[in-house]
Structure formats: C-alpha cells, structure tokens
Amino acid sequence: MAVNPAIAGRVYPPGPVYEVGREKIAEFARAIGSEDPAHTDPEAARALGYPDMVAPPTFAVIVAQRAEAALIEDPDAGIDYDRLVHGEENFVHHRPIVAGDRLIATLHVDTARLVGGHGMVTSRAEIADAGGAPVSTVRSTVVIRGGE
Amino acid sequence: MAALSFDDVAVGDVVPERAFPLHRVDLIRYAGASGDFNIIHWNERFATSVGLPDVVAHGMLTMATAGRVVTDWCGDPGAVVEYGVRFTAPVPVPDDDAGATLVVGGVVKSRDEKARTVTVELTAATAAGTKVLGRALAVVRL
Numbered sequence: 001m002a003v004n005p006a007i008a009g010r011v012y013p014p015g016p017v018y019e020v021g022r023e024k025i026a027e028f029a030r031a032i033g034s035e036d037p038a039h040t041d042p043e044a045a046r047a048l049g050y051p052d053m054v055a056p057p058t059f060a061v062i063v064a065q066r067a068e069a070a071l072i073e074d075p076d077a078g079i080d081y082d083r084l085v086h087g088e089e090n091f092v093h094h095r096p097i098v099a100g101d102r103l104i105a106t107l108h109v110d111t112a113r114l115v116g117g118h119g120m121v122t123s124r125a126e127i128a129d130a131g132g133a134p135v136s137t138v139r140s141t142v143v144i145r146g147g148e
Numbered sequence: 149m150a151a152l153s154f155d156d157v158a159v160g161d162v163v164p165e166r167a168f169p170l171h172r173v174d175l176i177r178y179a180g181a182s183g184d185f186n187i188i189h190w191n192e193r194f195a196t197s198v199g200l201p202d203v204v205a206h207g208m209l210t211m212a213t214a215g216r217v218v219t220d221w222c223g224d225p226g227a228v229v230e231y232g233v234r235f236t237a238p239v240p241v242p243d244d245d246a247g248a249t250l251v252v253g254g255v256v257k258s259r260d261e262k263a264r265t266v267t268v269e270l271t272a273a274t275a276a277g278t279k280v281l282g283r284a285l286a287v288v289r290l
Contacts, residue, residue: 031174038226039225045226048151048226054225055225056215056216056219057225086207088233089208089211090232096225
C-alpha cells in the first residue's frame with residue numbers, strides 16, 4: 001500500500017523553533033538566483049517597509065519540509081520516500097517572513113488516499129511566529145508511486 | 149528599485165518572459181540551501197534507475213525560479229501573498245555545459261480593487277517547450 005489512508009486528519013505537533021537568520025535568507029536567495037537587495041541588505045528591506053531582510057516567497061518550504069519529515073518518517077503512514085513525487089505546492093503568506101523570525105510549524109494531514117494503486121497525500125504546514133500569530137500556510141501534495 | 153503600484157497594473161498586462169539557465173551546480177546549491185537532498189536531484193545513476201531521463205531539478209527550484217519573474221516585476225519580494233503551482237513534468241538537467249533552460253512568463257489575470265491585489269498567471273516550460281508548471285498563480289498585494 002503506497003500510503004495508509006487512515007492518517008488523514010492526523011496532526012503532527014510542532015518540532016523545534018526555526019530561527020530565520022539573515023545569512024540563511026541570503027543563501028536561499030542566491031540559490032534561487034535572486035538578486036533582489038531586500039534579501040541581502042537590511043536597509044533595502046527597510047526601504048520597502050520591512051523590519052529586516054525579507055525572505056523569498058518560497059523560503060517557507062524549508063520550515064514546511066522539516067515539518068513534513070514527521071509525516072514521511074511516520075511508520076504508520078507507510079510512505080516510501082524513494083517513490084515520492086511532488087505534485088503541487090501552495091503558499092499563503094499571512095505576512096512576509098523576515099530575518100529574526102522564530103517560526104513554529106504544525107503539520108496537518110488534510111487528505112490521504114489511494115488512487116489506482118498510487119498514494120496521494122495533501123499536507124498543510126501552519127507556520128506561526130513565537131507569539132502564535134499565523135505567518136504562512138504551506139500546502140503540499142505528493143504522489144507516492146505504487147509498486148510495479 | 150521602485151515597487152510597482154496597484155494603479156499601474158491592468159488585466160492583460162504581460163510580465164516579460166525570461167529564460168533561466170539551470171546547471172547541475174544550481175541543483176547542488178539549491179539542495180544545500182533548502183535542505184532537500186533527494187537523490188534524484190544529484191545522482192544520475194539513481195535517477196535513471198527509477199525511470200527518470202536524467203537528474204531532475206527540484207520542483208521547488210523551478211517554482212522559486214518562476215517566482216522571481218513576479219518578484220522582479222513588482223519590485224517587492226514580500227508582496228506575494230499567495231503562490232501556488234502544479235508540477236506537470238520534471239526538468240531534466242544534463243551534466244554538460246548547456247544544462248537546461250527554463251522559460252518563464254506571465255500575464256495579469258485579475259485585479260481585486262478592495263484587497264489591492266493582482267493575480268498573475270505564470271507559464272514555465274523547458275527550452276524544448278515541455279510545460280513544467282500548471283495552474284501557476286501568484287497573488288501580489290500592491
């Protein structure tokens with residue numbers, strides 16, 4: 001079985017706090033080829049109205065994928081990482097992520113089903129700041145290819 | 149860089165198309181920066197053993213690269229309030245000087261006066277014309 005459908009509705013408790021560093025934002029921006037100074041220069045970010053360097057729109061995937069590891073590594077889920085294909089990704093930013101943020105992600109399994117021998121799982125990482133205010137909602141759909 | 153203002157944008161406006169080269173080193177750099185070390189993104193032997201044509205780019209690198217078209221266009225990377233894609237085909241990145249090329253463009257599909265947001269629909273394809281992202285929509289608050 002490519003995935004255990006019974007995991008739908010499961011919630012994985014938050015892991016350790018993810019502290020957003022300036023160097024990490026700059027490193028991620030470089031890795032996606034962005035030369036926007038708001039990712040590397042705090043003054044450029046402040047000129048746009050942010051308290052510090054601002055993260056690229058997909059930066060939250062780092063935090064979300066750490067949370068998704070709890071699901072992928074859950075023996076009860078029965079997911080074979082080597083058979084996993086990324087199907088969809090969606091970010092909703094309640095506010096931009098900036099350097100200095102301390103983020104906490106709670107992972108929700110929204111759907112888990114078997115479709116023609118393949119598994120299909122949609123998870124939702126709810127990312128909040130240290131005060132509990134929502135920062136980003138990251139939805140990810142993966143397909144787990146069934147055995148041949 | 150001056151950020152774009154809501155009143156400057158009309159439905160149908162074109163976000164200029166750009167071509168982005170992708171080489172193996174870009175995949176390695178993205179793996180390191182993102183923490184995504186899935187073997188299919190760096191090991192050709194493994195990638196081909198699971199039926200892929202070659203090492204393939206991280207879907208999230210393709211998504212991030214396409215997102216640059218939007219953030220560079222609007223001038224404010226924090227203005228993207230929603231961004232979603234479907235991954236419709238892998239992007240093989242051969243181990244040669246040419247690598248792969250992503251061609252990304254966009255068009256403004258709608259405007260929301262009340263929220264002062266615009267929705268940009270993106271297209272992303274390989275140089276050979278294979279569409280790699282579907283339903284790629286970015287909502288930008290201006």
